[in-house]
Amino acid sequence: MKLSLKHVQATYRLWGTHPFFYKLACIITFLGRENKLRRIAAEKLYLRKGDTVLDLACGTGLNFSYLEKYIGNTGKIIAFDYSEEMLCSARKNAAEHGWKNIEFLLGDAAELHLKNKVDGVESTLGISAIPRYKEALQKAVNALADGGRISILDASLPSGLWKIFNPLIAWIYKNFASWDYTKDIRGVLKSILPRVSVEEFNGGTIYIIHATK
Numbered sequence: 001m002k003l004s005l006k007h008v009q010a011t012y013r014l015w016g017t018h019p020f021f022y023k024l025a026c027i028i029t030f031l032g033r034e035n036k037l038r039r040i041a042a043e044k045l046y047l048r049k050g051d052t053v054l055d056l057a058c059g060t061g062l063n064f065s066y067l068e069k070y071i072g073n074t075g076k077i078i079a080f081d082y083s084e085e086m087l088c089s090a091r092k093n094a095a096e097h098g099w100k101n102i103e104f105l106l107g108d109a110a111e112l113h114l115k116n117k118v119d120g121v122e123s124t125l126g127i128s129a130i131p132r133y134k135e136a137l138q139k140a141v142n143a144l145a146d147g148g149r150i151s152i153l154d155a156s157l158p159s160g161l162w163k164i165f166n167p168l169i170a171w172i173y174k175n176f177a178s179w180d181y182t183k184d185i186r187g188v189l190k191s192i193l194p195r196v197s198v199e200e201f202n203g204g205t206i207y208i209i210h211a212t213k
């Protein structure tokens, strides 16, 4: 299942112009535990005041509040996304909260190149939507300073009884979120970094992969 950047652009144009509906879709994806799971994903970065963190495929900026808590106003978030509309919504979100320490960058994560190294990289529900995700993971690790942390939250199809709905779930998320569940995000990160940890939540439908460079 190979989805293109064109598909990403078209899909997220819609969600970016209707961020309220994107927020509702997140409630379904996280089965109502979004706050807790986003908090855990951010915690895994062990950020400190003044740190710089890359929010890769940041979308409408739903991680910002969790990251701001750790880095404070002396730190910096680099918010990177391919969709102009998602990024525009993220900018509005930041302005509404008065966060002035966020740099917004538009581009393909597979071509990511930052001027300076960052202390942490977070990506939530992002890597599974990036067409050239292997390159994006390698570029994300390249952007990380030695000793920096990476935390990736992503989703899997349900197992057990819920499996009967998998074809429908896969079809909906593929078409409406550019989600490709066949990506081996854990395997690829394990081939790049030593000591990669994986924790599962919501019956295995959400997982958080974290590691130190």
Ligand SMILES: C[S@@+](CC[C@H](N)C(=O)[O-])C[C@H]1O[C@@H](n2cnc3c(N)ncnc32)[C@H](O)[C@@H]1O
Residues within 6 Å of the ligand: 005, 008, 012, 026, 056, 057, 058, 059, 060, 061, 062, 063, 080, 081, 082, 083, 086, 107, 108, 109, 110, 123, 124, 125, 126, 129, 130, 131, 132, 177
């Ligand atoms: C499901 S959304 C997740 C957004 C956000 N991280 C969150 O947790 O709500 C997936 C995001 O990945 C972005 N994306 C997809 N392909 C990308 C690429 N090649 N480079 C950068 N961002 C990409 C989309 O534009 C979209 O904003």
